[in-house]
Amino acid sequence: MSYIDYYKILGVPKNASEKDIKKAYRKLARQYHPDLNPNDKEAEKRFKEINEAHEVLSHPENRKKYDEYGKDWKHAEEFEKTKQQQYQGSRQQQYQGNFGESDFSDFFESMFGGGSRQHSRTMFRGQDFNAELQLDLKDVFTTHKSTLTVNNKNIRITIPAGVENGQIIKIKGHGGKGVNNGPNGDLYIKFNIVNNTNFKRDKENLYTTVNLDLYKALLGGDVMVDTFDGKVKLKVKPETQNGTQVKLKGKGFPIYRKEGHFGDLYVTYNIKTPTNLTEKEKNLFTELSKLR
């Protein structure tokens, strides 16, 4: 844990007035506020620093303590004990919605503890939580229930079949607790789906390649094809060309939130020509070639 120069973060001199601090904070907040930078982790990180600096420098008591003990924060605890009960500063509306305990630095916690930011009069929703869940493609072929541990709480969720890689679902009310009786935040779960199968997935459709020997491609016949949930027998037409694609209707992936509806499976034939021909085979092929 190291010293944090809050003045430097806000870009103001040590003798800056409250007005200058507020102005600097607002200017930086307009640049880095998470509401204005959706899904930007860097901006969020920067904003947390700015918010923390503002939290300290905009309250005279906190600022005084920081100025006196900032560089020597390890001795601040004694100061804190004597001043703790005097702190009654009211707080203007601040961005709290998405912040939890861990959003203030260790340095801040050491100097001011967790309680110094509990003075808001305004009700706010609790913070939204974000979690990531890694699943295999096979896991999302069927709807199933799963238990997640978020902030030491077990939450049982239903994962609908057909969920997409990168898709985010919201579990209402399972985020942080609301401030001053405000509603709880929501839990956002991002799905990272790993595909270890031989199928390529594009939304609800699946794609696969099946090898065909030359004779089956020329003369036709049956071939067993792996689908996602078993094998099917497929009729190969005579004179099938390499790269021919056939569609197996309804043999694809489940369609998200449409129970019992499936996409299609596209099978591409890859024709393997024979190798290591015997003399007899070579002669027969030569003869065949003369017929064309």
Next chain:
Amino acid sequence: MIMERDNLIPIQEFCAHYQVPETFISSLNKYELIEIITTENTQCISVTQIKNIEKLIRFHFELDINLEGIHAVSNLLDKVESLQSEIKKLHNKIDFYENK
């Protein structure tokens, strides 16, 4: 009083709760940033809009952005989010073709 049946909150109550003037909510409606629903002669907002309105309150009261600015920012944020979603889809497509 929350009208459970329709999930509507009277604006007066919402404003008292969030300590914002009612004119602010009317202005947001004027800029088509939120929708006001009138039921039994009471102007209400839907609970589904709360999260968005909280954000707009922060824009105005915390970040000092005026209503014209909020209007512009909201439109741009919609575009950012739509582009981010498009990028995600394209990434999935690229993965599909690169692993083919």
